[in-house]
Amino acid sequence: MLFGLNGVEISLIIVAISLFGGILSGYPVAFAISGSAFVSFAVIAVLNEAGLLYTMQEIGGQMQKVPVFERGWEHAVLATESTWAQGVFSRAFGGNVETLLAVPLFVLMGIALERSNIAEDLLTTMAKLFGSMPGGLAISVVLVGTLLAASTGVVGATVVTMGLIALPTMLRNGYSKSLATGVIATSGTLGQIIPPSIVIVLLGSIVGDMYAIGQETRADKLGMTVLEMLGEPAVLSTGTLFKAAFIPGVMLASLYALYALGFALLNREKAPPVHLSGADSYGLLSYYKNNPWLLLGAAFGPGLVLILLWIIFASTGVIGDVTVDDVTTYGVLSGGTYSLVVLSGFLLTFAMAVRPSYSLTPIVVGLIGTFLIVLFDWLFVAGDASGGTKTLVYFIPAAMMVYGLKHAIVRVTEIEVIRVVSPPVILIVAVLGSILGGVTNPTAAAALGAAGAIMLAANRRLKDQNQSSKPVIWASLGIVVMLLTRGNFDLRMTMEDIAFDDKLAIFVTLIAFHVAFFGLLYSCWILFREKVMSQVVRETTKVTSMVFVILISSLFLSLTIRAFGGEHYIQEFLHSFDDPRTLLIVVMIVLFLLGFVLDFIEIIFIVIPIVGPVIYAADPTLMPPTWITILIAVNLQTSFITPPFGFALFYLRGVAPSEVSTMDIYRGVIPFVIIQVIGLLILWFFPSITTLLPELLPAN
Structure with a gap:
C-alpha cells in the first residue's frame, strides 16, 4: 500500500482532504461538508473497484487482500442508505427533537435582545461604572459579554454588537487595537459556554447517547448490567450539563477580566482610564x-x-x-x-x-x-x-x-446601572433558575427565554415612545405565577382525583397563562408595528437553518466514514490507550487542532459521535461525564477565536473600522487562546468545578 498505509487509512485521508478542500473552497460550510461526503465516497469507490484500497486480513490461515468496500460500492451505498433509514436520521431528529427545539428558541431569544438595544445600554452603563480604572473599558466589555452570554447564547450577535459599539469607543480613548479586538472577540464567545448555550444544547443531544452506549459497552465487558455496575441508569441530560457549565463559564470570564486588568496595569498608555460623562456614585x-x-x-x-x-x-x-x-x-x-x-x-x-x-x-x-x-x-x-x-x-x-x-x-x-442591568439579569434568573432549580427542562426554559426576550424588547420600544408598558409587566407577573405553581403543585388536569389545592392552583395558573399569553401577543404586535419582529424572525430562521443543515451534512459525512470502516478503525485506535485520561488528552488535542479549521457544529456532529462511545466508556467515578463534556465545550469555544478560521474573528472583522487590520485581531486573540488553555488545565486538575452544581442542585 501507499507509504505503508492500509486502505482504511488512505480512505480517511481522502475524506479529510475532501472536507478541508470543500471548506477552503469558499462554498457555504453545509454544502461543502455534504459535497465532500459524496466526493470522497465516489473517489474511494473508484479506487476500491480498481483494487487500490484494501486491508490485509488472515483468512483460512493466509493473509489476503480485502477491499474496503468488501462487497462492492453498490452494496456500500445500500448499506449506508439502510443505516440512515434505520436510526441515524431518527437519532438527530427523532429521539432528541425536544432537545434540539431549544436551538431556535435560544437563537430567537438572543436576536430579540440584540435588536432591542439592551446591549448598547449595558455597554454604556458599564463603561461609566468601570471606565475610570485602568483597563476599565475592557473589563466592561467582559462583564457585558458575560451578561449577554447568559441571556442570549448567540456569539455572532454579541460580537457584532460589541464590535459596533465598544470598539470605536475603546480606540478613540487610546486603547491598544490588539487588546480591544481580543477582548471583544473572546468575550463574545462566552455565549458558547455560559448557559443557556447552543453548544451545550447540541452536545446534550449527542453525548447523552454516547454516555449510554459507552457504559453499556463497559458493562458488557464486565458481564453485568449498567444498573448493577453504576447503581443508576447511564443518563446525562442537557439540564445537568447546563448546571456543570455555569461555574466554568464564570471562571473564564473572570480570567479574561484579570488579564485585561493586568495588561492595563503593565501598559497604562495602551489601556488608560477613561472618565465618561454621566457617571454618578449617588x-x-x-x-x-x-x-x-x-x-x-x-x-x-x-x-x-x-x-x-x-x-x-x-x-x-x-x-x-x-x-x-x-x-x-x-x-x-x-x-x-x-x-x-x-x-x-x-x-x-x-x-x-x-x-x-x-x-x-x-x-x-x-x-x-x-x-x-x-x-x-x-x-x-x-x-x-x-x-x-x-x-x-x-x-x-x-x-x-x-x-x-x-x-x-x-x-x-x-440607580442607573441597576436599572439597565436588571432586565437581562431577571431574564437570566428566570431561564437558568427554572433549569437549575429543576422546575423545567432546557427546551421549556428556552421557550420562556424567547418569550421574555420578546417582552423585554417590546418594553424597551414602549419606553422609548413614552407609552405604557403595563400589559408587558402583567404578562411578566403571570409567568412568575406559572413558574411558582408549576414548582409547588400538581397541575395535571387528566387525573381522575384532583386535590382541592391543586384545582385552585390550576385555576390560578390558567388565569396567569391567559394574562401572559395576551401580554406576549401584545409584545409581538409592538415589535411587528416597529418593524423589528420581521428582522428577528428572519435572522432566527437563517441561523437555525444553518445549524440544522450542517447537522444533516455532518451525518452524511459520518455515514461515508462508517461505510468503509473508518469509524471502527478510529475507535479501535482509541481503545489502544490503556489510560482513559491519556486517551482524553489525545482527543482534546485533536479537537483543539480541528478548531483551527472547523466550526464547533461540524466538530460536534462529525467527531463526537466517533470518539464519544470510547471516551464516555470510562468509569464515571474517575472521569465524570459532565466533566468530560464541559472540557469538550470549553475546547470548542476556543474554536471561535483560533486563527485563521475562528468565526468570532470573521464577525469582528466585518464590523471593525478600516484602521484595524486582520493581523491586529489575530494578535489580540492569541493571549486569550492561551487563557483558554489555562482554563482547560484548571478544569482538568479540579474536576469538582464542573461537578459541584449538578451534585448540589436537584435533578430535572
Whole structure:
C-alpha cells in the first residue's frame, strides 16, 4: 500500500482532504461538508473497484487482500442508505427533537435582545461604572459579554454588537487595537459556554447517547448490567450539563477580566482610564467613609453568606432529598424554598446597602418574612408537603417578604446601572433558575427565554415612545405565577382525583397563562408595528437553518466514514490507550487542532459521535461525564477565536473600522487562546468545578 498505509487509512485521508478542500473552497460550510461526503465516497469507490484500497486480513490461515468496500460500492451505498433509514436520521431528529427545539428558541431569544438595544445600554452603563480604572473599558466589555452570554447564547450577535459599539469607543480613548479586538472577540464567545448555550444544547443531544452506549459497552465487558455496575441508569441530560457549565463559564470570564486588568496595569498608555460623562456614585461612598471595600461588603456580603450556607446545608443533607430503594429521605429544608430565600435576602440587603438614607422599616419587614419562611419550612413543612399546605404556612411570611421586595426593587432601580442591568439579569434568573432549580427542562426554559426576550424588547420600544408598558409587566407577573405553581403543585388536569389545592392552583395558573399569553401577543404586535419582529424572525430562521443543515451534512459525512470502516478503525485506535485520561488528552488535542479549521457544529456532529462511545466508556467515578463534556465545550469555544478560521474573528472583522487590520485581531486573540488553555488545565486538575452544581442542585 501507499507509504505503508492500509486502505482504511488512505480512505480517511481522502475524506479529510475532501472536507478541508470543500471548506477552503469558499462554498457555504453545509454544502461543502455534504459535497465532500459524496466526493470522497465516489473517489474511494473508484479506487476500491480498481483494487487500490484494501486491508490485509488472515483468512483460512493466509493473509489476503480485502477491499474496503468488501462487497462492492453498490452494496456500500445500500448499506449506508439502510443505516440512515434505520436510526441515524431518527437519532438527530427523532429521539432528541425536544432537545434540539431549544436551538431556535435560544437563537430567537438572543436576536430579540440584540435588536432591542439592551446591549448598547449595558455597554454604556458599564463603561461609566468601570471606565475610570485602568483597563476599565475592557473589563466592561467582559462583564457585558458575560451578561449577554447568559441571556442570549448567540456569539455572532454579541460580537457584532460589541464590535459596533465598544470598539470605536475603546480606540478613540487610546486603547491598544490588539487588546480591544481580543477582548471583544473572546468575550463574545462566552455565549458558547455560559448557559443557556447552543453548544451545550447540541452536545446534550449527542453525548447523552454516547454516555449510554459507552457504559453499556463497559458493562458488557464486565458481564453485568449498567444498573448493577453504576447503581443508576447511564443518563446525562442537557439540564445537568447546563448546571456543570455555569461555574466554568464564570471562571473564564473572570480570567479574561484579570488579564485585561493586568495588561492595563503593565501598559497604562495602551489601556488608560477613561472618565465618561454621566457617571454618578449617588453619594454612596460618603455613607461608607469613602471605603469602597466597605460598600462592596455591605452590598454583596450577606448574599455570599447565604450562598455559602446553601453549599454547607446541601453538602450536609440539611437541604435536598436522597432516594434509596424507592424510599425518599427529605432534608429539613426544601431546596426550592431556600433558593427563593437566598434571592429575596440578597435583594433586601442589597437595597438596604445601596440606599441607606431610606426608611429601613419595609426592608426589615421583608427580612423578617424571609427568616420566618426558613423557620416555618424547618419546623412545620415536611419534604413531601402539598402545595396547598405550603401556601397556607407561608402565606403571611410571604406577604411580608413581597412587601419588602416591592420597596427594595423600587429603591435599587433608581440607580442607573441597576436599572439597565436588571432586565437581562431577571431574564437570566428566570431561564437558568427554572433549569437549575429543576422546575423545567432546557427546551421549556428556552421557550420562556424567547418569550421574555420578546417582552423585554417590546418594553424597551414602549419606553422609548413614552407609552405604557403595563400589559408587558402583567404578562411578566403571570409567568412568575406559572413558574411558582408549576414548582409547588400538581397541575395535571387528566387525573381522575384532583386535590382541592391543586384545582385552585390550576385555576390560578390558567388565569396567569391567559394574562401572559395576551401580554406576549401584545409584545409581538409592538415589535411587528416597529418593524423589528420581521428582522428577528428572519435572522432566527437563517441561523437555525444553518445549524440544522450542517447537522444533516455532518451525518452524511459520518455515514461515508462508517461505510468503509473508518469509524471502527478510529475507535479501535482509541481503545489502544490503556489510560482513559491519556486517551482524553489525545482527543482534546485533536479537537483543539480541528478548531483551527472547523466550526464547533461540524466538530460536534462529525467527531463526537466517533470518539464519544470510547471516551464516555470510562468509569464515571474517575472521569465524570459532565466533566468530560464541559472540557469538550470549553475546547470548542476556543474554536471561535483560533486563527485563521475562528468565526468570532470573521464577525469582528466585518464590523471593525478600516484602521484595524486582520493581523491586529489575530494578535489580540492569541493571549486569550492561551487563557483558554489555562482554563482547560484548571478544569482538568479540579474536576469538582464542573461537578459541584449538578451534585448540589436537584435533578430535572
